[in-house]
Amino acid sequence: MNISKLTQQLLKVKRDKCLSFADIGKKIGRDEVWAAALLYGQASMTDDECKKLDHTLGINLTPQEVHELTHPPSKGTLIKAFPPTDPLLYRFHEILAVYGIPMKEVIHEKFGDGIMSAVDFTIKIDKDDTNKDAPRVNVTMSGKFLPYKKW
Numbered sequence: 001m002n003i004s005k006l007t008q009q010l011l012k013v014k015r016d017k018c019l020s021f022a023d024i025g026k027k028i029g030r031d032e033v034w035a036a037a038l039l040y041g042q043a044s045m046t047d048d049e050c051k052k053l054d055h056t057l058g059i060n061l062t063p064q065e066v067h068e069l070t071h072p073p074s075k076g077t078l079i080k081a082f083p084p085t086d087p088l089l090y091r092f093h094e095i096l097a098v099y100g101i102p103m104k105e106v107i108h109e110k111f112g113d114g115i116m117s118a119v120d121f122t123i124k125i126d127k128d129d130t131n132k133d134a135p136r137v138n139v140t141m142s143g144k145f146l147p148y149k150k151w
Contacts (some may be wrong), residue, residue: 001078003040006065010039013057027056033123043075111145120144 003011025035028049037043038053045053050069054061061069077122085095107116121143128136 002080003078004068006068007039007041009059010057013059014039014146019056024053024117028052031122031124033125038069039079041068042075042078044072047071075108107145111146114145116141116143117146118143 013065014021020031020032021036021039024039025032028045029052030038030049034043039047045068047070050066054070065093073118079089108114121141123142124138124140126138126140128138130136
């Protein structure tokens with residue numbers, strides 16, 4: 001994974017201060033997954049959110065760093081090879097390889113011909129400790145349905 005110097009700096013401060021992405025998200029008024037996307041350069045923030053991040057991490061962002069955090073990023077550039085080699089990322093690739101077409105078909109049955117937005121979209125990750133011997137990862141994605149336009 002090729003990450004920017006700013007991302008490396010932000011992640012180091014996060015580690016040094018023992019902050020979680022949830023901690024940072026709460027301080028800037030965003031979800032933990034969005035906060036992680038921001039630190040990894042996959043989301044942009046407002047000037048106000050940038051000030052909150054600066055205060056939360058206790059760093060003095062330069063004007064160039066503020067620009068980098070508030071400017072729309074080139075998304076989807078972190079993973080350089082497909083399928084990904086990281087085991088967790090590979091599992092998501094595998095899920096799409098195995099269940100992608102069935103998921104697509106179920107979405108089409110329920111909604112019609114269209115797509116799920118990744119722009120008007122949220123994702124939530126929770127830990128389910130119901131079974132103490134085998135905790136579960138719950139990933140909930142919610143995207144606006146966008147029907148294909150006919151003209």
